[in-house]
Amino acid sequence: xxxxxxxxxxxxxxxxxxxxxxxxxxxxxxxxxxxxxxxxxxxxxxxxxxxxxxxxxxxxxxxxxxxxxxxxxxxxxxxxxxxxxxxxxxxxxxxxxxxxxxxxxxxxxxxxxxxxxxxxxxx
Amino acid sequence: xxxxxxxxxxxxxxxxxxxxxxxxxxxxxxxxxxxxxxxxxxxxxxxxxxxxxxxxxxxxxxxxxxxxxxxxxxxxxxxxxxxxxxxxxxxxxxxxxxxxxxxxxxxxxxxxxxxxxxxxxxx
DNA sequence: CTGAATCCTTTACGATACTG
DNA sequence: CAGTATCGTAAAGGATTCAG
Numbered sequence: 001x002x003x004x005x006x007x008x009x010x011x012x013x014x015x016x017x018x019x020x021x022x023x024x025x026x027x028x029x030x031x032x033x034x035x036x037x038x039x040x041x042x043x044x045x046x047x048x049x050x051x052x053x054x055x056x057x058x059x060x061x062x063x064x065x066x067x068x069x070x071x072x073x074x075x076x077x078x079x080x081x082x083x084x085x086x087x088x089x090x091x092x093x094x095x096x097x098x099x100x101x102x103x104x105x106x107x108x109x110x111x112x113x114x115x116x117x118x119x120x121x122x123x
Numbered sequence: 124x125x126x127x128x129x130x131x132x133x134x135x136x137x138x139x140x141x142x143x144x145x146x147x148x149x150x151x152x153x154x155x156x157x158x159x160x161x162x163x164x165x166x167x168x169x170x171x172x173x174x175x176x177x178x179x180x181x182x183x184x185x186x187x188x189x190x191x192x193x194x195x196x197x198x199x200x201x202x203x204x205x206x207x208x209x210x211x212x213x214x215x216x217x218x219x220x221x222x223x224x225x226x227x228x229x230x231x232x233x234x235x236x237x238x239x240x241x242x243x244x245x246x
Numbered sequence: 247c248t249g250a251a252t253c254c255t256t257t258a259c260g261a262t263a264c265t266g
Numbered sequence: 267c268a269g270t271a272t273c274g275t276a277a278a279g280g281a282t283t284c285a286g
Contacts, residue, residue, distance in 0.1 A: 016155065016158045016227060017226075017228065017229070017230025017231030017232075018223055018227045021226045021230035022148075022154055022230075025145075027279090028279070029279095031139070031142065031145055035141065044247085044248090045248055046247065054280095056280055056281070057249070058250085058251090058281090058282095059279060059280075060249095061248080061249055061250080062278095062279095077248090081286095082247045083247050083248050083249085083286080084247075085247085085248060085249090092233070099225040099226045099228065100141055100225075100226065102221070103141055103144045103226060104140040104141045104144065105222065106140070106219055106222040107140025107144035107147075110144075110215070111140060111143050150258085151258075167267085167268090168267070168268050168269075169267065169268075179259080179262095180268080180269070181260080181262095181270080182258085182259065184269060184270080185259095204266095205268085206266080206268055206269085207267075207268085208267085208269085
């Protein structure tokens with residue numbers, strides 16, 4: 001069982017659900033996988049590997065399985081030769097992606113600001 | 124320098140800024156600290172330590188400094204005896220917190236669903 | 247093609263003691 | 267009170283190899 005810290009449960013009223021979300025997207029590449037998955041309808045393993053350049057097969061596979069266990073990714077295996085497996089987002093996964101959008105916007109703005117700062121310079 | 128993967132930069136149009144955001148909130152306790160910080164106006168070190176039960180001084184301090192370097196936390200030191208230091212969110216920190224809200228909502232919904240499922244049972 | 251298995255490195259985090 | 271310094275552990279991730 002996951003021990004969740006609830007800083008001010010009695011005071012505020014709303015519990016910090018970010019913990020729960022962070023555990024789901026906590027892996028180093030998970031948001032990227034999520035992103036890649038939301039780009040199109042279904043993605044194959046090798047396709048994902050190409051879409052997330054630095055990742056290794058091991059990490060991709062384990063992340064994928066964790067995300068599947070978390071109910072945000074659906075894995076469909078067509079028992080063919082050669083093997084073909086397709087990954088897609090579940091409804092919950094899509095909703096997670098939507099919930100991630102404001103955060104992505106924040107990150108984008110931030111990056112733009114930082115790039116501007118480099119021109120302005122601190123010294 | 125941070126190596127940013129851009130899966131489909133040429134295709135989609137919008138770049139995945141979630142990476143940037145994840146690097147800022149990636150620490151195990153950072154969202155909790157953020158949460159604690161957004162609860163009130165200014166928080167002192169010991170106060171934060173109490174609000175985030177499991178955290179150690181070392182991690183709290185290092186996270187705080189990283190968040191300060193990331194420009195989302197402002198540290199005000201009153202050079203007094205005994206020492207007093209107060210932490211608060213910057214504008215960017217507040218905006219980050221706002222951007223985190225949908226994710227928190229997703230997490231809360233999810234938790235509620237899972238708790239319901241435990242009653243319904245999988246088998 | 248999709249993945250499992252193994253081994254290794256890195257990094258984050260935790261416990262404790264100490265300082266201005 | 268508000269940290270820093272040091273040491274140890276655990277978990278995540280990376281490189282490579284092997285298999286169905």
